[in-house]
Amino acid sequence: MNFYDSYDALLTPEERDLVAAASAFCQGEFRSHLLDSHNQNKPYDTAWIGKWAQAGFLGLQTPRQFGGHDASFLCKIRVAQAMAEHSFAAAFAINNLQGSVTRVARQGSDKHREELLEGMLGGAILCAPAMSEPGGGSDLGALTTRARRVDGGWRISGTKSWITNGQIIQCANVLSRIGDPGDGVEETASFLVPLADGATFRREEIYMPGARSFRLSHLTFQDHFVPDWGLFTPPGQALKASMASVNSARVHVAAMCVASTRSALSEAVVYAQGRQAFGKSLIRHQGLAWELAEVSLRLEAASALVLRAAIAVQSGAPALTLAAQAKKFAVDVAVWGIDQCLRAMGATGASAMHRLAMLSAETRLAAFGDGTSEMLLDRIGKGLAAEYGPSSPAKEISK
Numbered sequence: 001m002n003f004y005d006s007y008d009a010l011l012t013p014e015e016r017d018l019v020a021a022a023s024a025f026c027q028g029e030f031r032s033h034l035l036d037s038h039n040q041n042k043p044y045d046t047a048w049i050g051k052w053a054q055a056g057f058l059g060l061q062t063p064r065q066f067g068g069h070d071a072s073f074l075c076k077i078r079v080a081q082a083m084a085e086h087s088f089a090a091a092f093a094i095n096n097l098q099g100s101v102t103r104v105a106r107q108g109s110d111k112h113r114e115e116l117l118e119g120m121l122g123g124a125i126l127c128a129p130a131m132s133e134p135g136g137g138s139d140l141g142a143l144t145t146r147a148r149r150v151d152g153g154w155r156i157s158g159t160k161s162w163i164t165n166g167q168i169i170q171c172a173n174v175l176s177r178i179g180d181p182g183d184g185v186e187e188t189a190s191f192l193v194p195l196a197d198g199a200t201f202r203r204e205e206i207y208m209p210g211a212r213s214f215r216l217s218h219l220t221f222q223d224h225f226v227p228d229w230g231l232f233t234p235p236g237q238a239l240k241a242s243m244a245s246v247n248s249a250r251v252h253v254a255a256m257c258v259a260s261t262r263s264a265l266s267e268a269v270v271y272a273q274g275r276q277a278f279g280k281s282l283i284r285h286q287g288l289a290w291e292l293a294e295v296s297l298r299l300e301a302a303s304a305l306v307l308r309a310a311i312a313v314q315s316g317a318p319a320l321t322l323a324a325q326a327k328k329f330a331v332d333v334a335v336w337g338i339d340q341c342l343r344a345m346g347a348t349g350a351s352a353m354h355r356l357a358m359l360s361a362e363t364r365l366a367a368f369g370d371g372t373s374e375m376l377l378d379r380i381g382k383g384l385a386a387e388y389g390p391s392s393p394a395k396e397i398s399k
């Protein structure tokens, strides 16, 4: 049985073809390019985004009427896993672009689609969500970016931090308070903000050694003009809207962590089969085989949890606790498991010939975006009574 069979069994035949095409895309030249770029301490070449767009993957979840594939959530995570087998950061960043296309296609107005969608589907307009700030990551309520009404639009001031793809985007979906400080208005909105470096906008790379493919950046706005049509989520609804997508974002990250761990384990097993020590292959030394066996156990457990959470998200069932559990556990398994795999290969595992050091540096950062591990534990703790208490749905079913 293939590792991903239980996921793929839930896809349509057309979606299985999409996953196969994504896997084929990510093999060969792209795979080598990702590792070479990492070894040169560079991000991957953005030309690959254009090729990914040409292959139709930026429109993965865009409705067919707008030129996309209208794929399911499970298909989306399988496509992301196909890339995360080779680089977690590239998968995270490129699929983040695809998420923005989906949002504009599904939740945008006719005007948003008219202005942006064709360019976004083709990879000419790259767009990313921008919520975190220097003074507020986990605590979104600490938001200080402000948008004030002016003739024909809005003017935005503030700094967004840790923005994935921030160095390469032409548009950002910026979460902002409305009005001037002290005017008593505390509503938030989000804006599709056209970005062109100049007097009112600048970007600054956040240098992440070993993980530059996230292309993290600060984005600073100073009275930056946004036309009327740029208002995306109306005042009062933006925080709620960003929370509405949090479960799917967490399960998506968890699924990519599973894929990166599976890839690392496969690399370690192949190496341990071929490498001889003390007259037999490494894998036949019980101490080492047990270490990798432990990785396989936790990987399978993480994968089963991710699949359960993904099914809940896809079916619209309550998934707040499950999604938090899936992300917390899958990130922990990736950070610990990839390191185990690297050590099982001796010094070779840490060398530029293998992708273990890259996957290790990249997945470590998965612990922050879309809920830090502490915030997720907090969320799971708050859900304990509802999920596992005496009147929980699980108990009722087992009666």
Ligand SMILES: Cc1cc2nc3c(=O)[nH]c(=O)nc-3n(C[C@H](O)[C@H](O)[C@H](O)COP(=O)(O)OP(=O)(O)OC[C@H]3O[C@@H](n4cnc5c(N)ncnc54)[C@H](O)[C@@H]3O)c2cc1C
Residues within 6 Å of the ligand: 128, 129, 130, 131, 132, 136, 137, 138, 139, 161, 162, 163, 164, 165, 214, 216, 365, 366, 368, 369, 370, 371, 372, 373, 374, 375, 378
């Ligand atoms: C690779 C990567 C990509 C990212 N991409 C984006 C993006 O595209 N868009 C975007 O808007 N943001 C993005 N972020 C930012 C990310 O969302 C934040 O890093 C995250 O929200 C945490 O914020 P912070 O880093 O400021 O840490 P803080 O919120 O300052 O937290 C610092 C530490 O304190 C802990 N902590 C905070 N509050 C509590 C609490 N109540 N109880 C217990 N512990 C607590 C945290 O868990 C953490 O360990 C990205 C981050 C990374 C690393």
